[in-house]
Amino acid sequence: MKSNAFQSSVMHPEITISADNVDLYGELEVPIGALGVVLFAHGSGSSRHSPRNQYVARILREAGIGTLLFDLLTHEEEEEDEDTGIFRFDVKLLAKRLLGATLWLEDQPEARGLKLGYFGSSTGGAAALMAAAALGERIAAVVSRGGRPDLAGDALPNVKSPTLLIVGGLDDVVIQLNQQALFKLRCVKELRIVPGATHLFEERGKLEEVAYTSAEWFGYHMTSDQNGGAPL
Numbered sequence: 001m002k003s004n005a006f007q008s009s010v011m012h013p014e015i016t017i018s019a020d021n022v023d024l025y026g027e028l029e030v031p032i033g034a035l036g037v038v039l040f041a042h043g044s045g046s047s048r049h050s051p052r053n054q055y056v057a058r059i060l061r062e063a064g065i066g067t068l069l070f071d072l073l074t075h076e077e078e079e080e081d082e083d084t085g086i087f088r089f090d091v092k093l094l095a096k097r098l099l100g101a102t103l104w105l106e107d108q109p110e111a112r113g114l115k116l117g118y119f120g121s122s123t124g125g126a127a128a129l130m131a132a133a134a135l136g137e138r139i140a141a142v143v144s145r146g147g148r149p150d151l152a153g154d155a156l157p158n159v160k161s162p163t164l165l166i167v168g169g170l171d172d173v174v175i176q177l178n179q180q181a182l183f184k185l186r187c188v189k190e191l192r193i194v195p196g197a198t199h200l201f202e203e204r205g206k207l208e209e210v211a212y213t214s215a216e217w218f219g220y221h222m223t224s225d226q227n228g229g230a231p232l
Helices: 052-061 075-084 089-106 124-140 149-158 172-184 206-224
Strands: 009-019 022-031 038-040 066-068 116-120 139-145 161-168 191-196
Touching: 009 089, 009 149, 022 052, 022 089, 038 052, 038 089, 038 206, 052 066, 052 116, 052 206, 066 089, 066 206, 089 116, 089 124, 116 124, 116 206, 124 139, 124 149, 124 161, 139 206, 149 172, 161 172, 161 206, 172 191, 191 206
Parallel strands: 038 066, 038 116, 116 139, 139 161, 161 191
Antiparallel strands: 009 022, 022 066
16 A cells, blocks of 8 residues: 655654643654544553554655654653652543544644544554544544553443454464453454464564554545545
8 A cells, every 4th residue: 555645744753742731752653644643552562663653654654644752751760660650551541642642643734634543552542542432533543553442441432433353373372352342342343363473573574464454544534534444
């Protein structure tokens, strides 16, 4: 799905997002004529600098979709989390931060009027689904990469956004957790298992498959007015 049609973009490499009474740091890049903007919710112990999410974001921008990568925790919280792990599985906090970032993004001139999506990894997958459940049809689509959607709990049946769960074929326990979450979702949904991939999709070509599959999912649901169906 790679496209060279979107060569120009509005880029803010260092932004401050006021959300949940704290300042969070991130980077926003929106191609001219973008289909929408995807907010990234990184996994436990990660940040906006995650090379995997940075790669997926680049592929999305090449497909004409803007990206917002940001830290879900403050610098102080990150330091405390490194020592204690206290925040990384606090999915309610992560979802609250993602909600705040979404409201902030909706007010930015570059994103105003564009459709929004969520890309979550690990525990960020659960946070993305919880935030999507709260915002309803304001979120055009959700993708979870190696995520823990099961941690979204009671929010799962309330998600209205078309949701794609992507899991590595060798990630046995996470496959089971995603299958359980898939059963509870009542929206347009799909589980795609990438053969030969482990949890972080580090094998050759596997992350690339995730990126282009995600671009296809977001591209379809950001341009379609349908409430059903899947990418053609």
